[in-house]
Amino acid sequence: MKLHHYAAALVAISTVGIASTAVQAAEEVNIYSYRQPFLIKPFLDEFTKRTGITVNVVFAKKGMAKRIQSEGKNTKADGILTADIARLKAHADAGLLQPVKSAVLEKNIPAHLRDPGNQWFGLTKRARLIAISKDRVKAGSIKSYEDLADPKLKGKICTRKGSHVYMRALVASMVAAHGEAKAEKWARGVVANLARKPQGNDRAQVKAVNQGVCDVAVINNYYYGKMKFNKKKKEQQEWAKSVRLVFPNQADRGTHVNISAAAVTKYAKNRDNMVKLLEFLSGDFAQAMYAEQNYEYPANPNVPTDKEVASWGKFKEDRVSLKKIADLSPTAQKIVDRVGW
Ligand code: FE
Helix, strand or coil, X not given: CHHHHCCCCEECCCXXXXXXXXXCCCCEEEEXXXXXXXXXXXXXXXXXXXXXXXXXXXXXXXXXXXXHHHHHHHCCCCEEEEECHHHHHHHHHCCCEECXXXXXXXXXXXXXXXXXXXXXXXXXEEEEEEEEECCCCCCCCCCCCHHHHCHHHCCCEEXXXXXXXXXXXXXXXXXXXXXXXXXXXHHHHHHHCECCCCCCCHHHHHHHHHCCCCCEEEEEHHHHHHHHCCCCCCHHHHHHHCEEEXXXXXXXXXXXXXXXXXXXXXXXXXXXHHHHHHHHHCCHHHHHHHHHHCCCEECCCCCCCCHHHHCCCCCCECCCCHHHHHHHHHHHHHHHHHHCC
16 A cells, blocks of 8 residues: 555554454544554444444554645545644644534533644643652652742753653743743743753653652653553663652642644545544543553543542643643743753
8 A cells, every 4th residue: 555655654553443344345434643552442442343433543653744744635544643732733733634513522522622623632631740759859849840940959850851842831831821931931940950951751850860860850640650560661660669749730720731632634534433433532431441541631521530540649730721832832942942951
């Protein structure tokens, strides 16, 4: 298939779903996904079982928006599954998505987690947390993102690069809360407190705390679970053990959250099936399973959080619209560039 020659980063790992001979060539839906097979296969199979619609998935590591763009009207993608508002924004800005009016989605997904123009819908939430050394930082001494700029933390903080989408969204949330000038002052303060040049991914920051390089890290909540229960790389269990999680800003606006999300492409051939899939993904069955697989939080407020994840702490989330975070991301990037994060 021509598709597969397109880009090395895009690999069709598997075709998910049931193609029984009886319903062959019947209903189908084709999605491009940044979300990994292990996360989504269980509930996509259930969707097929319930609806008879076969789901074909092309998994991608990068380059999805570019690919859909160059495929134009001939794209096979009826929809996309992706994580992070920045990637959604890239698709929306390029005009690759179409609006979906659905009472089910409006009921299941809170307004701040979906596009006001109905072009994308958040399915799971991830919280950006502060992880502090159990040994070297007093519990309760850091309560907010604002605290990270306190000069008393000089030389004690580790983060990944400020230009990474997770950090950029956090900076955007600071702009939303305080305005550009104050957010920049804050970012400058955090950079002044860094123990080392920003490097590595979220988990690498917790490793650095474990190794005494710094005392405070910033991570997405699900990495804590991925480390705590890592059977292949047991050392990561030790990294997780060395930190305590802080849900920032509980006394005011709440903890910054980002989303994984889904959308219907502009030239979807199986649009109605994709909408059915979106609605299914926003419902009880898929929500619980999707969130639990990756230690995330269901976007649907009526679906309970997985027990393990819930045990890390109940928290209030910043309910600023993710659309606003997306809109502020260029401003956030400029701040990151100016302060050298
Ligand atoms: Fe991640």
